[in-house]
Amino acid sequence: xxILSGIQPSGKLHIGNYFGMMRPAxxxxxxxxxxxxxxxxxxxxxxxxxxxxxxxTWDVALDFLACxxxxxxxxxxxxSDVPEVTELSWLLSIVTPxxxxxxxxxxxxxxxxxxTPSHGLFAYPVLMAADILAVQATVVPVxxxxxxxxxxTRDLAIKFNHQYGEIxxxxxxxxxxxxxxxPGVDGQKMxxxxxxxxxxxxxxxxxxxxxxxxVTDSTxxxxxxxxxTCNVFALYKLFADEAEQQAMADQYRAGDFGYGTAKKALFxxxxxxxxxxxxxxxxxxxxxxxxESVLQxxxxxxxxxxxxxxxxxxxxMGLA
Numbered sequence: 001x002x003i004l005s006g007i008q009p010s011g012k013l014h015i016g017n018y019f020g021m022m023r024p025a026x027x028x029x030x031x032x033x034x035x036x037x038x039x040x041x042x043x044x045x046x047x048x049x050x051x052x053x054x055x056x057t058w059d060v061a062l063d064f065l066a067c068x069x070x071x072x073x074x075x076x077x078x079x080s081d082v083p084e085v086t087e088l089s090w091l092l093s094i095v096t097p098x099x100x101x102x103x104x105x106x107x108x109x110x111x112x113x114x115x116t117p118s119h120g121l122f123a124y125p126v127l128m129a130a131d132i133l134a135v136q137a138t139v140v141p142v143x144x145x146x147x148x149x150x151x152x153t154r155d156l157a158i159k160f161n162h163q164y165g166e167i168x169x170x171x172x173x174x175x176x177x178x179x180x181x182x183p184g185v186d187g188q189k190m191x192x193x194x195x196x197x198x199x200x201x202x203x204x205x206x207x208x209x210x211x212x213x214x215v216t217d218s219t220x221x222x223x224x225x226x227x228x229t230c231n232v233f234a235l236y237k238l239f240a241d242e243a244e245q246q247a248m249a250d251q252y253r254a255g256d257f258g259y260g261t262a263k264k265a266l267f268x269x270x271x272x273x274x275x276x277x278x279x280x281x282x283x284x285x286x287x288x289x290x291x292e293s294v295l296q297x298x299x300x301x302x303x304x305x306x307x308x309x310x311x312x313x314x315x316x317m318g319l320a
Contacts, residue, residue, distance in 0.1 A: 001032030004137035004171075006039040006079070009056035010046055013063050014197035015270070016182035016190030019238055022067055024141065029073040035135050035302065036069065041079045041086070042128070045110075045121045061291055063200055066281035077298035079131065084306035089123075089130035091313050095159045096126050104148060113193070129153040134306035136169040147173050164316035167309070182238065183231045185214045200274065201281055211267040216259040225259075227252040232262045239269040 005025045007013075013022070028034045038060045040053060047053045057078060069076060079085065101107070104125050111117050125148075132140055132153045140150050150173035157168040183189065184196025191197065198210045214232050219225050227233040227249040237245050248265065251257040284291055314320045 001139055002035070002135065002137050002169075003028050003032050003139045003141065003174075004035045004037075004132050004135055005141055006037045006042075006131060007060060008039045008043045009053065009060045010043050011056060011192040012059060012199045012202075014190060014192065014199050015235075015238070016184070016197060018067065018200055019182050020143070022064065026064070026068045026074075028141065029070055032139070034074040035137065036064070036074050036076050037082075037131065037302070038078045039131070042124065045118065045124060046115060058291075061295060062281050062284050065284055065291065065294065066201075066277045068277075071294045071298060075135075075298045075301045076294060077302050078295055081295065081299035082134070082302045082306050084303060084310045085127070085130045085134050088134050088306070088310050088313060089127045091310075091317060092129055092133070092156050092160065093123065093126050094317075095163060096156060100152060100155060101125060104152065106149070125149055125152045126156070129156045132171055133157055133168045134309050135302060136305065136309060137171050138169055139174050140171050141174045144175055147175060160313075164313070167312050167316055181234075183234050185210055185231075187215050187231050198270070201278060204271065207271065208267050211270065212260070212263050214263060214266075221258045222256050224255045225252040225257065230259075230262070232259060232266055236262065236266045236269060239266070239273045244269075 005021075005028065007017070007021060007025075025034075025036055028036075038057055040057050043053060043056070047056065061076075061078075064076065065071070101122060106124060107117075107122050110121060115121065128149050129152060132150070133156075140153070142150055150171060154170050157170045161168055161170075181189065184191065184194055185198065186194065186196040188194055188196055198207060202210070214235070216230060216232060217225075230252070233248065233252065236248060240248070248262065252262075311320065
């Protein structure tokens, strides 16, 4: 089984990214041959400052390595270091129906949020298909909201294979049914775009400040409270074991337990959970040559696979 996953460097990563994508992606190392890429070509559709893009790309590399990604078991690389993908994207665009792209909800969603329409934004699914097909991935883990991207990839692979011969492996989506729902400080889904996130590796002062700003209801201190409807408790459950969760839930229901106390307990659990990752990240940041070598080795491995795929596609289309 060959598994491919990617993440955009579109901002500082937060705990929603960690529980929703990073930890599951790192766990894939145990399940098959894993490829994980930093999608900096995709990020160009929204990140226009080159220095910011470089910085955020580097941050993603540090964050994943700090959180447990093993470059001996995962092919880890920057998308822009595998140029075969962009050429393959053009070859795939030749068989891509306009109607297929016009039906993609990602373009509509992003332009509705005020992102400037561009060919890159419109053709985003074709580049994503090239990412997947270049390394002949068999499985692509996605949330339900991203399933359409894999469906587009499957459609293009089947269409290309029908027209030019069996070149591409048709991938299967692996729907993450039990992805942790991580609320932001305002109760909505945690997202950089809502500015309601808690950074993975923010300073202690800023992290505590964010935690203490989590929105709660106005139930008086002395009254019982429902832990199942509380954003603080929802986040606490991500870090606490079952006994700790039960103990706090009992305190909620008993009354004389304030949200401020719950927030302080959440902060301590969160800060302690990421402590070994912070130490590892500091060590990695002090050794940029090692981090760069990891990305370059990963790119070299990815280019071997992507090169074989591209050469086969070029030959099938009469370009070799």
